[in-house]
Amino acid sequence: MLFDFIEFDRSFMIFSSALIVFMIIVGLTIGIYLFTSTN
Incomplete structure (x- = not known):
């Protein structure tokens, strides 16, 4: 039971x-697109 919870916690941290990395990449892509479209 405890081992399953630790395994789930580790997979949740990876997810x-x-x-977070995906959101940062999307935010940078949108920011670069807006910055290049305005100039």
């Missing part, structure tokens, strides 16, 4: 960190 959340991947989601």
